[in-house]
Amino acid sequence: MDSATAAIVLDFPLFLRLYSDGRVERFSGTDVVPTSTNPVTGVRSKDIVIDTNTDLSARLFVPKITNPNQKLPLVIYFHGGGFCIETAVSPQYHNYADSLAAEANAVVLSVNYRRAPEHPLPIAYNDSWAAIQWVASHSTNGGPEVWLKDYVDFNRIFFAGDSAGANIAHNMGIRVGSEGLNRVRIVGIVLFHPYFGGKEPIGGEIGNVKGKSFSDKLWMFAYPSSSGSDDPMMNPAMDPGLSGLGCEKVLVCVAERDFLRDRGWYYKEELGKSGWGGVVEIMEAVGEDHVFHLLNPTCDNAVAMLKRVVAFINEDKA
Structure with missing residues (x-):
């Protein structure tokens, strides 16, 4: 045709x-932003290939090194975009990872998982898990990436993501809890405006039929073999393994005007009463909408949220 x-x-x-x-x-x-050394932050970035068979790749960010003997936390970041759009090299994701590396004094690995519909879920989940296992292979000084071997403290690893990427980050935490991950410690997970759902509407979804329909439709578009919006990958409250989340703490960030706001609060409540032994906290940005911090990173609420995330990453620092 x-x-x-x-x-x-x-x-x-x-x-x-x-x-x-x-x-x-x-x-x-x-759009694609090239790798560089940021003249303002001193953050260096480069693209790496994780698996040549699947073209799985990532963009790696290292902050300005002032003490070559100091090992730094690692944030494994999963970008958003409904599992369908955006990449780790998109301007807003490159810039946010750069800022996070600089402010938290952390190494950031932003995963370029394959996207739907050409690569429907669970491919993005499997790619993300492959990237995590690849990172873990460096913990005993193995693996090919020198920046990971030279700079990362493998006892201080975090997952983070926004929207669909937050969904991935959570599900990677579930996978760590169920399958284990040798030689590394996943300290915490940061979920920015997580893309979760459910068959029955909650909160603001009840009066927003169009928004709820879009969310449900997008999920099935990305994951056509899914059982629906109550699939545990989409609705963590339906996951009998929720209490086994494989980290010690979670920070959920929501925005007051975001359609997904109530799902973030619901997740926080369900995780808190699941029997999981960690600590879950939530931060709400008043007057803001979905992924506002990527679209307007210098606004007061975005700056405040970044500071909270930096504190979350570094509060357990020895």
């Missing part, structure tokens, strides 16, 4: 459009 005459099969405004010939048109997250 001529691509010029292909019919639109599915249309997600501001996200992407799928055509009958299989072509995917993405409306966001297509």
Whole structure:
């Protein structure tokens, strides 16, 4: 079929459009920022290939090193975009990882997992787990990446992500709890505006039929073999293994005007009463919408949230 005459099969405004010939048109997250040394922060970045068979890659950020003998925490970051758009090298994700590395004095590994619909879930989950295992392989001075071997304290690893990336971060924590991860310690997980759902609407979802429909539809688009919005990967409250989350603490960040706000609060409550032995905290940004900190990183609420995340990463520092 001529691509010029292909019919639109599915249309997600501001996200992407799928055509009958299989072509995917993405409306966001297509720009690429090159690696560099930031002259202001001193943060260095480079792209690395984790698996040549799947083209799994990541962008690695290292802060300005003032003490070469000091080992730093590592944040493994999973970008958002509904599992469909954006990449680790998109401007907003490159810039945020740079800022996080500088402010937290931490190494940041931003994972470039494969995206739906060309690579439907659970591929992004499996890619993310492969990246985590690849990181862990460096803990005994193995593995090929010198920045990880030289700078990372493998007893101070964190997962973080926004929106769909927060969903991935949580599910990676569940996988650590169920499968284990040798030779490394996952201290905490930071969830920015997590993309969770459920069959029954809660809170603000009840009066927002359009928003709820979009959320449910996007999930099934990204994960067509899923059981639906109550799949434990989407609705952690339905996961009998929630109490086994494989970290010691969680910080949930929500925004007052975000459609997903109530899901973040619900997650916090369900995790807290699940029997999990860790500490879960929540921070709400008043007057803000979804991923505002990526779109306006210098606003007061974004600065305050970054400071809270930095404290979360460094509060257990020896």
